[in-house]
Amino acid sequence: MKVVDFHCDVLCKLLLDEHLTFQDSKPGSLDVTYERLKAAGTVLQTFAIYIPESLNGRLEPILESVDRFYQQVLACKDMMLVRSAQDLELCLKTGKIGALLSLEGVDGLQGQISMLRILQQLGIRAAGLTWNHANWAADGAMEPRGGGLTAAGRRFVEECNKLDxxxxxxxxxxxxxxxxxxxxxxxxxxxxxxxxxxxxxxxNLNDRQIVEIINKDGMLGITFVPWFVSGAETVVIDDLLRHIEHICELGGEKHIMLGSDFDGIDRYIGGLSHPGELSSLTDALLKRYTSLQTEQFMSGNALRFLRSNLPVC
Incomplete structure (x- = not known):
């Protein structure tokens, strides 16, 4: 079954360790590798640019991450940069694995909207304003004061809309x-x-937030971070399915996709530690949902969303 995953942190690991490789990677070094994406039947993987706090606040690590993306990920024979809806269709037609570039936290842009325009030219097609803490654009989920967007953050969102x-x-x-x-x-x-x-x-998102995303025709990437799935010591795939079931009960069946967070975690759901094990999730879904519903969760919903929201060239 085809797979779309909307979040992994491979680029952060490649940024921090120049000896790592995306292709022909040594066992235990990366969760997401070229070989595992091919084995999983992945049609699109989103690669997030996340800059750890020790390097954060400057543009250079962001650009270096973009360079790792071009030099390691796109250097693989069957990987293809997805900038537009046409690129996505070409991937699906030719059997290439689409690679979509996203930005996780805008600290390093230092409030300069012109830097966003430059990154859009380099391939950025999705952007989150913060990591967990506050920056010039907004407060993150773990910031105690719980503030909203700054004036600069509002300009950032408006520019994202203009740039697709x-x-x-x-x-x-x-x-x-x-x-x-x-x-x-x-x-x-x-x-x-x-x-x-x-x-x-x-x-995690409360029900009002989930319903708002559904009403705005947005998407929810179910993530495999164990402590976002359950408070239990051992987390299994059935625990993950409870989140899918709940979102479906809220009317979100057509708004669910995957957002694994592979390579951003050091603990895993049992039987779900890298893309090569995604068939275990597919099998579990097929026990509760139809093949069409399962296909939508694994890739179909995300592809529909991308066809409507990527730029048309």
Whole structure:
């Protein structure tokens, strides 16, 4: 079954360790590798640019991450940069694996909207304003004061709309989430967040937020971060399915996609530690849902959203 995953942190690992390789990677070094994407039947993988706090606040690490993306990911024979809806269709037609570039936290842009335009030219097609803390654009989900968008953050969202860059609300404070919902003229997404009603973690979304994303024709990326899935010591795939079931009960069946967060975690759901094991998730879904519903969760919903929200060239 085809797979679309809207979030992984491969680029951060490649940034921090120049000896790592995306292709022919040594066992245990990366969760997401070229070989595993091919084995999983992946048709599109989103690669997030996340800059760890030790390097954050400057543009250079962002550009270096873009360079790693071009030099390692796109250097693989069957990987193809997806900038437009036409690129996506070409991937599907030729059997290439689409590679979509996203930005997780805008700290390094230092409030300069011109830097966003440059990154759009380099291939950025989705952007989250924060990681967990506050920056010049907004407060993150773990920032105690829980503030919303700044004036500069509002300009950022407006520019994303103009540039056909999808706005990602996964790491935002709730107040900033609602600011985006009010301001954005285009559908937005939560690339890697689960349902707070099932697992009460600040990074998850409450029911009102989930319904708002559904009503705005946005997307929810179900994430495999164990502590976003369950408070239990051992987390299994059935725990993940409870989040999917809850979102479906809220009317979100056509708004669910995957946002694994592979390579951004050091603990895993049992039987779901890298893309090569995604067949276990497919098998579990098929026990509860139809083949069409399962196909929608694994890739179909995300592809529909991308066809409507990527630039048309």
């Amino acid at each position: 860059i999808m706005v990602d609300v996964s790491h935002l404070s709730e107040r900033a989430f609602w600011d985006v919902a009010e301001l954005s003229q285009k559908p937005f997404l939560a690339s890697h967040s689960n349902a707070r009603a099932i697992c009460d973690h600040p990074r």
